[in-house]
Amino acid sequence: NAGVTQTPKFQVLKTGQSMTLQCAQDMNHEYMSWYRQDPGMGLRLIHYSVGAGITDQGEVPNGYNVSRSTTEDFPLRLLSAAPSQTSVYFCASIPGGGYTEAFFGQGTRLTVV
Amino acid sequence: DAKTTQPNSMESNEEEPVHLPCNHSTISGTDYIHWYRQLPSQGPEYVIHGLTSNVNNRMASLAIAEDRKSSTLILHRATLRDAAVYYCILIYNQGGKLIFGQGTELSVKP
Numbered sequence: 001n002a003g004v005t006q007t008p009k010f011q012v013l014k015t016g017q018s019m020t021l022q023c024a025q026d027m028n029h030e031y032m033s034w035y036r037q038d039p040g041m042g043l044r045l046i047h048y049s050v051g052a053g054i055t056d057q058g059e060v061p062n063g064y065n066v067s068r069s070t071t072e073d074f075p076l077r078l079l080s081a082a083p084s085q086t087s088v089y090f091c092a093s094i095p096g097g098g099y100t101e102a103f104f105g106q107g108t109r110l111t112v113v
Numbered sequence: 114d115a116k117t118t119q120p121n122s123m124e125s126n127e128e129e130p131v132h133l134p135c136n137h138s139t140i141s142g143t144d145y146i147h148w149y150r151q152l153p154s155q156g157p158e159y160v161i162h163g164l165t166s167n168v169n170n171r172m173a174s175l176a177i178a179e180d181r182k183s184s185t186l187i188l189h190r191a192t193l194r195d196a197a198v199y200y201c202i203l204i205y206n207q208g209g210k211l212i213f214g215q216g217t218e219l220s221v222k223p
Binding site for chain 2 (some may be wrong): 029030031032033035041042043044045048049050058059090092093094096097098099100101102103104105106107
């Protein structure tokens with residue numbers, strides 16, 4: 001049981017490049033979400049999903065796309081990377097609702113130059 | 114989405130109890146109160162959660178006010194390993210998104 005797995009752990013992009021951050025969970029959780037954490041700040045919600053085929057925007061969705069074709073995977077796509085997207089990205093999953101705990105991945109540290 | 118308010122930082126001495134407060138005056142009846150902590154360079158880690166009654170687990174205790182507008186995370190004996198940022202979060206019973214505030218940075222002195 002691996003929990004929540006994020007890949008890659010580190011990435012450097014040039015401005016304008018695109019890439020996909022991967023997030024996978026093997027716990028059959030319904031809800032998954034993506035966050036970014038800038039230095040010295042709390043986590044901010046980018047996008048979230050309440051089940052396969054259903055996604056919605058969070059607090060800071062601009063510049064990011066998501067899809068949820070399977071329960072297990074929730075990739076985050078950067079369409080045209082900008083230096084302002086330099087951050088640490090975390091993925092989380094939760095079985096369903098607030099009555100149980102959320103699980104987080106170890107994060108992807110992204111630098112856009 | 115209901116918001117939470119926490120002090121930016123707190124200090125504690127090792128092996129003493131720590132009480133971390135959280136205000137959530139706009140909480141709804143179906144919001145669960147969750148606490149997570151984040152060690153440097155790591156993802157957030159679950160600590161405890163509750164709805165209305167006080168809760169205990171091996172890591173901590175959660176005291177919830179009768180009107181549910183505030184809660185307190187209690188670490189019974191702080192250790193150096195408890196130094197982290199602690200986040201108080203409300204999670205809607207039917208939803209899975211977490212809205213983080215700034216959290217409380219806890220430092221523990223030997």
